[in-house]
Amino acid sequence: MFRSSSLVFAFTGLVSIVNAQSAVSGTWAQCGGIGYAGPTVCVSGTVCTFLNAYFSQCLPSDSAPSSTATSSSPGSTSSASAANFWFSFGDSYTQTAFTPSGNPPQIGQPLGNPPYPGGTTTGGPNWIDFDTVTFNTSLILTWNYAYGGATIDASLAPPFAPTVLSLTDQVNEFLNGTANKPATAPWTNENALFSIWIGINDLSWSWWQTGDRLAYNDVLLDAEFALVEQLYAVGARNFLFLNVPPIQRTPYFASLGPTNVTGPILESVIEDFNTKLATAANNLTNTFDDVQTFYWDSYLTFNEILDDPTAFGFTNVTTFGSAPGLFWGNDNQGLHPSSAAHEIFGQGIAAVLADTIW
Structure with missing residues (x-):
């Protein structure tokens, strides 16, 4: 099954969720923290538990830590x-600056x-923070x-520093x-x-390459989906793919000036990559009949907001x-959306993930 959604559908699908949670927060939902504007009362049987300045969560009464997140038992198999x-x-x-060797996700x-929201580029929670603790309908450990x-593979598109972990890494x-x-x-x-949002750095740092640039997108996607097949081999069956946003509209690229050739070339490269990504994601379900794929169109969403910012609560989309x-x-670059944008x-x-266990 292949599921996709535009921003319009996204808000339509969430109306009932927002209304239902307007009075109380459900089990495992956020109930407080810096920048949080939702309900602070938890559903019966749960306790609004302070975990850090950014995050209080409705935890079942019998599993809430006694004081803060650090008092819970790391790695609890019961949770x-x-x-x-x-x-x-x-x-x-x-990114949230997660380190696999550190404390694992847990109640x-x-x-x-x-600690939540982690090391993000937003100055607050980013989209996966929100989906883990705000728009979730179950306990999610991320x-x-x-x-x-990150790029898809450092041998194909070298990152800005050798210490950067590529998608392959x-x-x-x-x-x-x-x-x-x-x-x-x-x-x-x-x-x-299993979710993958990659390609921004691959495309923004290689749009200028000579030769058949669109064929290079095929090389990148072949590398990405070879990794997807490795994930499938160990049991992954549910995949969420997010395409590349219109980064040519970021303040950074816009600052290069209207006569700069970057924008039009980069736009065509991104659109080609996204078309091929959607096809590859859809083909995955044809190759493996036990796979379910989901697809979020960031390119469409960004353009909808940037074309009509006031409709989404923004007053400025040209500076950062x-x-x-x-x-x-x-x-300090003009390349990353704000936390308010990430909430959307x-x-x-x-x-997109509605009607699933998430």
Whole structure:
């Protein structure tokens, strides 16, 4: 099955969720924290438990830590056995600075380490933070292997520094660790989701290459889906793919000026990559009849917001910083969306995943 969603559908699908949670937060949902504007009262049988300045969560009364997240037992198999698992791969749009060797995701620390929202590029929660603790309908434990600056494979598109972990490196981290289903992550075919948001750095740093640039997209995607097949081989069956946003519209690329050739060339390269990504994701279900794929169209979503920002609560989409109303965050580059933008992304992605265990 292949599922896709535009932003319009995303908001439509979430109306009932938002209305239902307007009075109380459900089990495992967020109920407080810096920047949080939702309900602070938890559903009966749960306790709004302070975990850190950014995050309080509605935890079942019999599993809430006595004080803070650090007081819960790392790796508790009782918490893990009741969870759904999310294994995430990507770049700076997804990163939370998770370290696989640190504390694992668990009740009270659903993204493991560092404490929620982690090391993001937004100045606050990003989309996977929101989908793990705000738009979730079950206990989700998220292993987020995403790494800032990542490309699909360093041998195809070298990252800005040799220490950056590519998608290939990230998948290998998973295969050499959590793929083995330790007590902290007893995931199964049914209760695990694998998401990949990659390609931004591959395309933004290679648009200028000579030769058949669109054929190079095929090379990149062949490498990505070879990794997907490795994930399938160890039991992955549910995949979420996110395409490349219109990064030619970021303040950074816009600052290069209207006569710069980057924008039009980059736009055509991204659109070609995204078309081929959607085809490859759809073909995955034809190759493996036990696979379910989901697809979130970030390119469409970004363009909808950037074309009509006030409709989405933004007052400025051309500059970046930490002021309210800005679509682009304070990253000193003008390349990354703000936390407010990521909340909208999280809503859209949650709608794509609607009617699943997530």
